[in-house]
Amino acid sequence: MIPTFVFVHGSGSSAHAWSATQREMAARGHRTLALDLPGRGAGFTQAYYEQDLETFAAEPSPVRDVTLETQTRLVVDAVQRMRHHGPVVLVAHSFGGLPVTAAANAIPELIDRIVYVAAQCPVERAPGEYPALPAWSSADLFTATAPLMIGDPASQGFIRINWRAADRAQRAALREAISGELTEDEFLQVVLTSQPDEVFWLTGPEWDVRADKDSWGRIPRTFVKLTKDRSMPLAVQELYVAEGDALTPDNPFDVRELESSHAGFLRRPAPLAAILDDLSVRAGAGSR
Template sequence: MLNQPTFILVHGAFANSFSFAPLQAELALLGHRSVAVDLPGHGFEATFPASYQAPQDLAALAGEPGGIEGVTLADNAARVIDVLERAKRNGPTVLVAHSRGGITATAVANARPDLVDRIVYVSAWCPVDLEVGGYYAEPEMADVDAGALTADPTALAALKRAFAADLTDDEFRTFLSTFQPDENLDAGTSADRAQATTWGRIPRTYVRLAADASVPPAVQDRMIREADALTPNNPFDVRTLEGSHLRWLVRPIPAAELLADLAGF
């Protein structure tokens, strides 16, 4: 087993390690180790004030202290680096990031490329030419309407269209029940974008989600092009999964098979 890689799974915004449970089960059934990381202030470190529960008191919630207060991108990277250092004792590592988790994965790869044998972005932010906020102002993101995580039916409908249009309402609501109310939105600076001399020497895969309406395929493809231009001798290995931003986590067999195929590098 020492020659088999360990998959290190990094979640996106408002999510946590819980969302990877179905994928981890499928990876295990294919004979692969995996570790789902809770970034600081997530999972059982999250804060769920009484004002967040039903009935919600949004005015009170706005003033509640949260466990994620003060957490930075550097803190996220340090958490993942600690996990990678321990996993590396058992053999190769594959760092897999989803959505906003790609920002953390990129920062990790910039800081400690020696700990990562392959990096996999699954419709994840891989900032190269711009900081993440800059991409939101570009034409590729013009039609994105992410809604909001509230009890308002109109906002929830917009959220479902953006993240899970191809899931059932029950699947969508079940996934939402794993989300948490607070998020660290530190996306770093230009120094945290992909760096050719560190991040750029790691073999990498980008898994496109073909029906993603929150990180549209045009944005995914733009980041792939920019990364390949940065390190033309180490381009992305590009794969595609059908489905929305969340489908691969709710119905994970195709994703598990894809990751298993990458295990041999």
């Protein structure tokens, strides 16, 4: 049976990020669904668009009360609905790995494969503990976004980044951190569609999801390493793979590589689509 690919976006993003990938997958004959995690897809406020910073800083956030549980529920619901049409392959990018891992813990019997594209896959520790590890020390993302952050995430309960405030030098730093192979004009399209608010997942037990050996560990899985990633360094990606393989040595990751930055592949999707195209044959043949 033909599988459905369910795409889950990363931090500061939305379903829109997968549009080029979906077009490429459609051209290859595949059925796809891209999800907006809770608080996404509603567009931008007038204050953010017009850069009325005083008003923007005081605005409530659509992700203020979003939890891992609400995100996971949305992913689970999508999988349950798509499963009526055949096998389901869950594809997560970056932060999207957290709700995808939680969904895999909850409904392993409904998921035929998980594909982590430089996505978080916590196994041995809470998600928020990984950025403090030495493997993350070469990441450029935090330093590139720090000048654009508005307010204190710990007191606000969410992260707010004013992407539109970046001057040329700051945009250059962001481009190198996120998608260095894109031209400046291509990267401007990334900035224009980036969501300013993100859940504050770095602390708190409510965000402590870890891969479960007896549920998540039953599902075939692929990790697509992005070899030019300067947001989630290659060493971090390899750590997730190593921990997952140690948890279930009889069901290790199928590891693939893309010569891409953290988000560049989203604008140039053919190589990822080729990997997913290959995996679709396995998902269809191995449908449980």
